[in-house]
Amino acid sequence: MDNSDRRNQKNYRSLLQAMSRPGRVFRLDALGAVSSFAAAMAIGECLLDPEVSLCVIGNGGVSTLQAVLDGATQVRTESLKTADFIFVCGVRSQGGVRLAKRGRLEFPEEGATLVYCMDSLPAGASDRFRVRLTGPGITGKGGIAPEMRGVPVEEFQELMAVNADYPLGVDAFFVRPNGEVMALPRSTRIQVR
Amino acid sequence: MGYVAVKGGAAAIENAEKFSLARRAGGASALLKPEQIREQLHLAVDRVMGEGSLYAPDLAALAFKQAAGDTFEAAFILRSYRTTLPRLGYSEPIATSGMRVIRRISAAFKEIPGGQILGPTPDYTLRLLDFELQDESASRTRQRIRQLLQEVQLLDPLPERFPKVVEMLRREGLLVRHRHGSGDGDGLVDITRQALSFPAARSAQLQTLARGETGGLLALAYSNMRGYGSVHPVIGELRVGFLPVSYKNPGSGSVECIGEIQVTEAEVISRIAGAEGPAVFSLGYGLCFGHNETKAIAMAVLDRAMACEEPVAPSEDQEFVLTHVDGIESMGFCNHYKLPHYVTFQSELDRLRNIQIGQRPPEDTPS
Amino acid sequence: MKPSMPSKAIPPPADWRDSGPPARGHYSYAFLDEGAKREIRRKMLKAVAIPGCQVPFGSREMPIARGWGTGGLQLTLALIGPDDVLKVIDQGSDDSVNAVNIKKFVSRVTGVAVTTDTRAASLIQTRHRVPEEPLQPHQLLIFQVPIPEPLRLVEPSERETRRMHAEADYSRMWLYLYEDIVKFNEITVGARYPVLVNRRHLMDPSPIPRWDVAKLNQGQALCLFCAGREKRIYAVPPHTEVEPLSFDDFAFRAEGFGGRRCGRCGSTATYLDEVIDDAGGGRSYSCSDTAYCEKIRRRGGARGADGPGEGPA
């Protein structure tokens, strides 16, 4: 088993744990986390190939991330409305999330997967305690606050709106260059105080 | 060699394998070589290739030997071998009009331009056991073949191409132009990469039929022919021949012919399709690997049957047909009932006993 | 770049010879090519994100027959890595013929360690049973599934059942259970008891007995289901509500063994196999989860009704 396959296998197991335990932080082997896109690359190499499509949005670094992901995975590029995967540079999608595909009632799984590529420094004081997550994979009646710091409340509200008529919706990963990853599947119920 | 007491199934499995080896190769006869199977049992090899959906005559012959002649098992072995090989690419779309024909007949007309070519067929022989074959003498058989070759030496070879009967009918406006009643948009689907969903695109339908199990396809098509369905087929044209495989060279990018594959193609014409629109004939199409006329005709009849607006009989219901003709799936599931089911049976016993007791036992077991 | 001119003296070895014919019998790690693994991995993530929803996938053919566990096997092969420890059971037993066959194949293409101890395993592939011992958060339980569609019992067409799931219209399944009660004063569904997951998707828990269904509710470990022949993947994440369909006046009931004990370890809190001893019809009972039964026996046998927790929680 060559080491890139080995790394993809290990990273996939972390992504799977993250998706089955929303709001909890897990760790990716992000190859030394030198560049700010190392963790995004780790997810890209694990999941992307010519059978799926990608769209990169956000502020700053969009073209570099797009080029790097294309080169490494030969993933197809498509528009925001039809892409299977949407990588967001930074942590604000500026409403881009609302255009992502949410799947059809007969095939909800066609909804897009979002990957927020956050930068290492948490943006300002974290107001993660205003957010309450409940649903599959989350223990306790009252739910938990998202463990990942630096995700603005507005982005949670965006996902709340997009995933309002479950099972239609999108599934999101938040990832930091040091390899920290948190998932927020559409099945998670989000409340903001 | 003493038997190590291996707990449970392991020893049993190994001994079962050795027993079937003894069954296959324990006799006095000389062991079969795959090329003997490939050459002398070529129709079985064609069937295994078609149902295994992998054109590789030598490997199909090997699988047939390994499976001791069980075509289900042999096709299954080929299918799983496929999974171990990388998919290098897709061929350029091949038009079957370019087929190098060795057999070409039509039931729709007494004579067709290019002629009715019987080719290698036992169709008109009397099926009486030929006891001479019991100790067939190689020299006498070789001699008869050599003689035939000499006799035909003076004949002109067949023309490169033959006009298509359906093309002639289409030019006369007698044949339906486009295909209706097929899936949502006719994108080119590859069912080895995407699970079937219904209504299925025409490409998914034809691919599924092409890898279908001959007996299953025949039974369904036969039900339609006998009345459970409305197809009254006439074979517009049946061809057996070789298709060139054109493939874009990954290096130079030029399209090259990398070989030929033998196929059987059936085009079935049947009475007027839908009520609306000008009265025309409709068409069913069947194409499969190797020389397998039964399968090609059955495919064409089913292809036509599934075009019905309102499916009345099972053979006209696309979902019914496409989900039940794969031999690897059907044989696998049929045989899976041999697997232990004693836990589920225990659960059924529990239900039955409760029902017989008639009343519900007091609330003692935890819900 | 031009290759340097070879020295005249010794022509280079005919390197085409030692490139050798395509290696036979040599398979990539875990048999599946990376592309197949990626597709299965993507679809598993969607299945976990929408608990109970059947996700179609491009199922590959395996050297094991369709209907014999090719679905569970493909999940195991897409998940497994060198530091995993694998347990494979059928009807609860590690030595069952097909479980041995699958274990042999997986260790041949991965060299991974295998075990019979549920506690020691990181991946457990199972057919028709959930292990008696509660699972831990890091473990993955992978179910082999013959028929993924719970509504197949009442509707043969996939197109139709897909619509019923789209509209969460499960009325025909409720009707089926109700008719059972009217006819038999009992729900006759033994294994494959339909459950509602996350209050939205009706799901087929695979042919596990009703004894095991309760273990899926608010579990500790991620449960993954895969039907290879029918080409569907679905999942139940940990801490997720899984409710068997039942009526207020007709509660869901697990199998009962009338207080009988396992002949080997004495437990009364495990699912028992009924074995017919002799022609006369004499019966004896033993645990279906053979590895757990062995564990109790080595600990001196079960006293009274103790076991992994008084029967299925």
Added chain:
Amino acid sequence: MLDRLWSLGEFRVQRAPRAGLVMLTVRDSFDTPFHLGEVLVSEAEVVFDGHSGCGTICGDEPERALLLAAVEAAEHSGRAAVLGDIGEFICRLEEKSSKERVRSSKLAAATAVRFESMKKETVDLGSLGG
């Protein structure tokens, strides 16, 4: 044959021959493309004088794939002459298979049904009625 080529010292195996699959795409009589199934092929890549050549051939034929790749690499480099009598060898191969084709074509021709038909005149298919 390959030994002789490789003895020149300028051919190098870029990618060893491997068995692979090519999915066949065919058009039905409605001109709808569909995938008929896969064919086993052998593929190899050879470098000659800095030029690479790729050879693909149906069947389990690693050596023919290498040969085709070598021929293509040599042609790309413009020094096809180095192939020497390889060209004839390939022509002989092609000749042999085309002779087989002619033979089976003649065998088929011998099975053409000769109806004792009237003088040929064009058949007006339309007159046959709907």
